[in-house]
Amino acid sequence: MSTIDTNAALPELAPVHNLPKGKLGVSLLILSEIFFFGTLIAVYLFYIGKDLSGPYPQDVLDPPFAAPTWAPMAVSFNSIFLLTSSIWIWLAVKALEQGAMARFTLFWALTIAFGGVFLAGTGFEWYGLIAEDGLWLNTNLFGSCFFTLVGFHAAHVTIGLLLMTIVLVLTLCGYNHQRHAGKVDLLSWYWHFVDGVWIFVFTVVYIIGYYG
Amino acid sequence: MRRAFVASGWMMSLLAATASGAAPVCAPGTAEMPSMFLPRSEPAEIILDITWLIIGICAVIFIVMEGLIVWAIIRYRKKRSESEGGEPPQVYGSNPVELAWTVIPLLIVFVLFLVSARGIFEIDKQEPPPGSLEVTVVGHRWWWEFDYGDLGFVTANELHIPLTKDGEPQSVYLMLESADVIHSFWVPQLAGKMDVVPGRINHLWLQPSRAGKYIGQCAEYCGNQHANMLITVYVHTEEEFARWVENQQKEAVEDAAVAEGRDLFMSTACINCHTIRGTVADGTFAPDLTHLMSRSVLGAGAAANTPDRLREWVWDPQNIKPGCDMPSMKLSREETDRICDYLETLK
Amino acid sequence: MTTAPESPRLALKAPPLSRLHEWVVTVDHKKLGLMYITSGLLFFIIGGLEATMMRWQLAWSDMGVVMPDEFNRLFTMHGTTMVFLVGMPILLGSANYLVPLMIGTRDLAFPRLNAFGFWLFLFGGLLLYFSYFGGQGLYGMGSAPDVGWFAYAPLTERTFSRGHSTDYWILGLLVSGFGSIATGINLVATILCMRCKGMSLMKMPIFVWIMLIDAILVVIAMPPLAASQVMLLFDRSLGAHFFDVQGGGSAVLWQNLFWFFGHPEVYILILPAFAFVSEIIPVFCRKVLFGYPLMVAATVAIGFISLGVWVHHMFAVGLSPAVNTAFMASTMLIAVPTGIKMFNWVATMYGGKIRLHTPMLFSLGFLVQFLFGGLTGIMLAVVPFDWQVSDSYFVVGHFHYVLFGGLVFTIFAAIYYWFPKVSGKMLSERIGKWHFWTLFIGFNLTFAPMHVSGMLGMPRRIYTYHADRGWEIWNLISSIGVLFQIIGVLFFAWNLLRSLKKGKPAGDDPWDAWTLEWSTPSPPPAWNFDVDPEVRSRRPLWDKKHPEDPDWKYE
Ligand code: HEA
Ligand code: HEA
Ligand code: CUA
Numbered sequence A: 001m002s003t004i005d006t007n008a009a010l011p012e013l014a015p016v017h018n019l020p021k022g023k024l025g026v027s028l029l030i031l032s033e034i035f036f037f038g039t040l041i042a043v044y045l046f047y048i049g050k051d052l053s054g055p056y057p058q059d060v061l062d063p064p065f066a067a068p069t070w071a072p073m074a075v076s077f078n079s080i081f082l083l084t085s086s087i088w089i090w091l092a093v094k095a096l097e098q099g100a101m102a103r104f105t106l107f108w109a110l111t112i113a114f115g116g117v118f119l120a121g122t123g124f125e126w127y128g129l130i131a132e133d134g135l136w137l138n139t140n141l142f143g144s145c146f147f148t149l150v151g152f153h154a155a156h157v158t159i160g161l162l163l164m165t166i167v168l169v170l171t172l173c174g175y176n177h178q179r180h181a182g183k184v185d186l187l188s189w190y191w192h193f194v195d196g197v198w199i200f201v202f203t204v205v206y207i208i209g210y211y212g
Numbered sequence B: 001m002r003r004a005f006v007a008s009g010w011m012m013s014l015l016a017a018t019a020s021g022a023a024p025v026c027a028p029g030t031a032e033m034p035s036m037f038l039p040r041s042e043p044a045e046i047i048l049d050i051t052w053l054i055i056g057i058c059a060v061i062f063i064v065m066e067g068l069i070v071w072a073i074i075r076y077r078k079k080r081s082e083s084e085g086g087e088p089p090q091v092y093g094s095n096p097v098e099l100a101w102t103v104i105p106l107l108i109v110f111v112l113f114l115v116s117a118r119g120i121f122e123i124d125k126q127e128p129p130p131g132s133l134e135v136t137v138v139g140h141r142w143w144w145e146f147d148y149g150d151l152g153f154v155t156a157n158e159l160h161i162p163l164t165k166d167g168e169p170q171s172v173y174l175m176l177e178s179a180d181v182i183h184s185f186w187v188p189q190l191a192g193k194m195d196v197v198p199g200r201i202n203h204l205w206l207q208p209s210r211a212g213k214y215i216g217q218c219a220e221y222c223g224n225q226h227a228n229m230l231i232t233v234y235v236h237t238e239e240e241f242a243r244w245v246e247n248q249q250k251e252a253v254e255d256a257a258v259a260e261g262r263d264l265f266m267s268t269a270c271i272n273c274h275t276i277r278g279t280v281a282d283g284t285f286a287p288d289l290t291h292l293m294s295r296s297v298l299g300a301g302a303a304a305n306t307p308d309r310l311r312e313w314v315w316d317p318q319n320i321k322p323g324c325d326m327p328s329m330k331l332s333r334e335e336t337d338r339i340c341d342y343l344e345t346l347k
Numbered sequence C: 001m002t003t004a005p006e007s008p009r010l011a012l013k014a015p016p017l018s019r020l021h022e023w024v025v026t027v028d029h030k031k032l033g034l035m036y037i038t039s040g041l042l043f044f045i046i047g048g049l050e051a052t053m054m055r056w057q058l059a060w061s062d063m064g065v066v067m068p069d070e071f072n073r074l075f076t077m078h079g080t081t082m083v084f085l086v087g088m089p090i091l092l093g094s095a096n097y098l099v100p101l102m103i104g105t106r107d108l109a110f111p112r113l114n115a116f117g118f119w120l121f122l123f124g125g126l127l128l129y130f131s132y133f134g135g136q137g138l139y140g141m142g143s144a145p146d147v148g149w150f151a152y153a154p155l156t157e158r159t160f161s162r163g164h165s166t167d168y169w170i171l172g173l174l175v176s177g178f179g180s181i182a183t184g185i186n187l188v189a190t191i192l193c194m195r196c197k198g199m200s201l202m203k204m205p206i207f208v209w210i211m212l213i214d215a216i217l218v219v220i221a222m223p224p225l226a227a228s229q230v231m232l233l234f235d236r237s238l239g240a241h242f243f244d245v246q247g248g249g250s251a252v253l254w255q256n257l258f259w260f261f262g263h264p265e266v267y268i269l270i271l272p273a274f275a276f277v278s279e280i281i282p283v284f285c286r287k288v289l290f291g292y293p294l295m296v297a298a299t300v301a302i303g304f305i306s307l308g309v310w311v312h313h314m315f316a317v318g319l320s321p322a323v324n325t326a327f328m329a330s331t332m333l334i335a336v337p338t339g340i341k342m343f344n345w346v347a348t349m350y351g352g353k354i355r356l357h358t359p360m361l362f363s364l365g366f367l368v369q370f371l372f373g374g375l376t377g378i379m380l381a382v383v384p385f386d387w388q389v390s391d392s393y394f395v396v397g398h399f400h401y402v403l404f405g406g407l408v409f410t411i412f413a414a415i416y417y418w419f420p421k422v423s424g425k426m427l428s429e430r431i432g433k434w435h436f437w438t439l440f441i442g443f444n445l446t447f448a449p450m451h452v453s454g455m456l457g458m459p460r461r462i463y464t465y466h467a468d469r470g471w472e473i474w475n476l477i478s479s480i481g482v483l484f485q486i487i488g489v490l491f492f493a494w495n496l497l498r499s500l501k502k503g504k505p506a507g508d509d510p511w512d513a514w515t516l517e518w519s520t521p522s523p524p525p526a527w528n529f530d531v532d533p534e535v536r537s538r539r540p541l542w543d544k545k546h547p548e549d550p551d552w553k554y555e
């Protein structure tokens, strides 16, 4: 094109600040997820205290700041695992960027393990709620909201774990290298998001929903 | 040019519609067109005033914009004769002009906002005005229940209200509830609509200014027979209303001549759904039949309440109102006649 | 003009099966764009036929053309189809086709995601229509959803809508909705990451700007719908109580959730219309778009405000006067940025040399009809007036003026404008003018009287009405209008098919236009541009055609 224009007085091309498309794409995915979870959280908040019958959150949930005994704090304990996994994945990505594959594998496996503990914890909690307390989606509003919100979060954790496991397998088979750090980093963004959402879910379900 | 004519033609037809409605020829007992341009009650009148104002404002904006567009087309249309002759001067924008058409609409909108906000607070009464007649309206699929509370009776599909009380305009305050899905109570000549939402109690304020019969209709889609969920409102003079109330308060008449039909009714499943006060029939699922014959319609306006139609209804309501919640009771023609003879005495 | 080499063409046509295969596996934005648009147009015919049935039934009082439940399915499927299976794919398709060409790049940011999005959309749509067969098992017809396009709870709960038809509504839209989100993400990423040299944000064609805002709206408005639909699905299939009033759920909550999506959705639908005319009007007036920066600002403002007005669909629900007043204010505010756009388009016409070709005719039709629809929208925003006409035919009139008179008219404008680029053939101007005038007359005949019947008390979604209501004449006119519309659509179909066979060759730049897509051959080669374009202004081709007075001096 520029071949035709011999006009020497052409101005400089304006600088174009194109963004990296992978990062932007994942950010947009996260944006849409925020609106998805935002909706579920808004509904949860709306229905707090509107149940017609029990069990109520106070009967069956484990509150985070429960007085002397430590036992009921399972959920909070769990949450610590999930949140810590964010640190591991951050360290893992750092390691990959530096090409330290062994360190990467270690932290990556830790992330999966911690995420797995969280998921297992959720499983135990659900087992208790469903089998012992008789709470399910169709029991009352609390059940509907709880299992939907926590369930969707758990589904996201599961997806994250699956993806991370794939990366782990690829790494162990020797297909993952320093040059893939960018893509692995994107996966870590998703994981951070899943963790971040949990802070809100936790606050809404176990604090506001319990004490409010 | 043609475009302008077509467009302004629509505005004219709007106005014509209003004008034709404004001079009703109205035999007694027949209803006027359910037009919001024939307000017969205070809130509807307030709304109509606001309506004229916004129609006016919007018409002016429309005509001005339309004029600008049409003029631009005529004035700047490229003539066939005009040879190519290069491009017209390029104008990239103009701050003052653009500022003007940001600010002017803002001002118009602000005025509109003030007027309508006032209207909202005038019409939307959160508490019943003193001395109101209070009626609970329950929307069912697909008929209306009117519970006169203190007056001690329940009726269906036809709302009766007084015009005045002691010579003063009478406020009527409706409490709207739903038994199933969302409906909407809309009698355009009396007030704007108000949704009837399950799990909520909504309110609607009426203050009729002329006696007569007014037609309205459920305005929120509520399933199969949404189209046949009509509302009839009778605005009576004080005395007429008192007479109507007195009759409604009575229990169902006992007429030995139709005892056979009565017994048949009482031994059929009818009583599970319908109430006839003073008898064993006390179902609440369906319209109260105590004074069925005081109503002019069957099935919330699906049919006129004539002896023939009543027989057809009881024989098989699904023919008249397909999908409605009253099943065909599989009576014989004979039984149907007996029952209907009885029902016809329920004046 | 271009020194680009002839794009190499295969001399032999591939056999049909492998050509089909090529379309099925393609990840090319142009092919996907065309598939989006074609399926949108086919769905338009289906939705139009449904509407025709309704108008036939309503042409006179007490008609018996269809049964009540059939009628209810018709308007549900008609509305759902037109919004989700006509408006959405055509907007996503045209953005797909044009955005990369306009920003001078090879494809969307994520081509495979793009294909995925398209197929999700298509299968979602087919799933919705499968309800006609699958809604109650396989016996008999007529089991499509019948709950209205906004599916108000609790009517959609299992208690009141049995069988599976409502589940089809949920799942079909859920699937196609995910496709839309994917494509929305893709479009934003494309626009923000792949612009050619020199195309800073403020040098993007206005079309691209509007599509950017539109795609962002898609990304944030569709997920709440998906979440709500999932909750409804849980209610229906797992016995949850979100919208189940007997179980303490709230009917109004669904309305809030739906309209939080639904209102942005209608702006998602109209923004592409703005995008089309913002490109077409300048070219056919031979003038640069008036007030580009303010246009951009107005688009952003519309995007923002549209997220905060949803309660105007719920004025009659019985919310408090304060809430109604607040949302009335935000709703009315939208007149300001929209007005700015109207005024800027008209200002673009002033002092121009207007060529009344078919794309321009349709754009003018848009200006007139959208103005009308916008003003009735403002009337609806006036709460007391809305209490009268909400859920009446006045609303039906309003939204057909903006959706049909606005969106569909500009879709036709866009097809007449870009068809030469896409196919290399011109559409017939003569048939195009017939198409325009029959559709224009038919459209106004059909939808203008609805405002009257609405104010005369006719609610929407009624399958019939009694003779003594006095609504016949208005309905009859409406229904007669549909005949004209059908003729118009047939003219269009004829024009398309005829031109594909034997239309005049178009050349690269038949309209003497200014944006990058016209600098590449028609149809564009798979790689779009032989040389990566560079731009110095919003109208790169203008600069090239008028080196003595280029745009970049003024921007
Ligand atoms: C393309 C889609 C589209 C668009 C663009 C609009 C635009 C607008 N709509 Fe519309 N609307 C719908 C599609 C759309 N609508 C649909 C589908 C429904 C019904 C859904 C259903 O129930 O099924 C609906 C329903 C609807 C309602 C609810 C009615 C009810 O159910 O009770 C309301 C109420 O406020 C409303 C208002 C508006 C307003 C204020 C605008 C504004 O954006 C209009 C702004 C434009 C202008 C005002 C014209 C140009 C401006 C000027 C020339 C400046 C000067 C003007 C002034 C100062 C006033 N719309
Ligand atoms: C983009 C959106 C869009 C479009 C374009 C249309 C187009 C039309 N609409 Fe629609 N409409 C809606 C969106 C739209 N509608 C929505 C959202 C609703 C609300 C639904 C609800 O309440 O839930 C609605 C509701 C609605 C109703 C109200 C139903 C009711 O409340 O009871 C009516 C009634 O007349 C109607 C009529 C029409 C008509 C006559 C057309 C016509 O303009 C259609 C014209 C098209 C054709 C006539 C095509 C015919 C073509 C052929 C026959 C050619 C075939 C030939 C070949 C294949 C070669 N529509
Ligand atoms: Cu009740 Cu519609």
Ligand SMILES: [Cu+2]
Pocket (backbone or CB within 6 Å): C262, C263, C266, C310, C312, C313
């Ligand atoms: Cu809206």
